[in-house]
Amino acid sequence: AQTVTQSQPEMSVQEAETVTLSCTYDTSESNYYLFWYKQPPSRQMILVIRQEAYKQQNATENRFSVNFQKAAKSFSLKISDSQLGDTAMYFCASKPRNAGGTSYGKLTFGQGTILTVHP
Amino acid sequence: GAVVSQHPSRVICKSGTSVKIECRSLDFQATTMFWYRQFPKQSLMLMATSNEGSKATYEQGVEKDKFLINHASLTLSTLTVTSAHPEDSSFYICSAGIIGATDTQYFGPGTRLTVL
Numbered sequence: 001a002q003t004v005t006q007s008q009p010e011m012s013v014q015e016a017e018t019v020t021l022s023c024t025y026d027t028s029e030s031n032y033y034l035f036w037y038k039q040p041p042s043r044q045m046i047l048v049i050r051q052e053a054y055k056q057q058n059a060t061e062n063r064f065s066v067n068f069q070k071a072a073k074s075f076s077l078k079i080s081d082s083q084l085g086d087t088a089m090y091f092c093a094s095k096p097r098n099a100g101g102t103s104y105g106k107l108t109f110g111q112g113t114i115l116t117v118h119p
Numbered sequence: 120g121a122v123v124s125q126h127p128s129r130v131i132c133k134s135g136t137s138v139k140i141e142c143r144s145l146d147f148q149a150t151t152m153f154w155y156r157q158f159p160k161q162s163l164m165l166m167a168t169s170n171e172g173s174k175a176t177y178e179q180g181v182e183k184d185k186f187l188i189n190h191a192s193l194t195l196s197t198l199t200v201t202s203a204h205p206e207d208s209s210f211y212i213c214s215a216g217i218i219g220a221t222d223t224q225y226f227g228p229g230t231r232l233t234v235l
Contacts, residue, residue, distance in 0.1 A: 033222050033223075035223070037226075042228070043157075043210060043212075043228070043229050044226065044228045044229070045163075045212065045214070045226035046226075047223060047225070050223060089160070091162060091163070095222055095224075097222060105222070106153070106165055106168065107153070107165070107214075107224060109162045109163050110162065111161075111162050112160075112161070112162050114160065
């Protein structure tokens, strides 16, 4: 079983500043993936960043980076140089690694954090 | 690449009618598609997992006779809300996984259902 917890219902940041969104998780799986998804007002879910749990190196995608602490089961998202377009609801999610074949394990989402970027 | 579409984007129907929502993977084949329900400012709630050519697996508490799922091909899954009632009003989102690739799911733009 997997659980994902986002303890910050809402966050705000000034444009060009840096903000960190928190996420903790629990899983009984030995191999798994962690994700951050963004859902802007359009409600289209957009993949922000993906981390393979067996890789120690933190994933980075342009202004977005994660701090993955496997022992602490923590997976925070840092957004640098925040932009107005970053305003969205952000979801942390985990998923067991596909062991092979054609079936996919389920994504488990956190409660979400609403991020507002102010000009 | 990895585009998922949903149709319709919005639908309004009368109580007691049935509504079908289509989910298509436009540029890839997806053996597995997922259907979620989302209330405003809340997280996504998984309703069912749909595998091509087989029966869907429903999450606990989801009525399979109410929410009929068909996954007839590697690019199309449908969700039919039967005898819809106002409490079925919600935002429905599908996602699809790519065969043989990483475990990332790609999401459709969602369908807003309003039952009067």
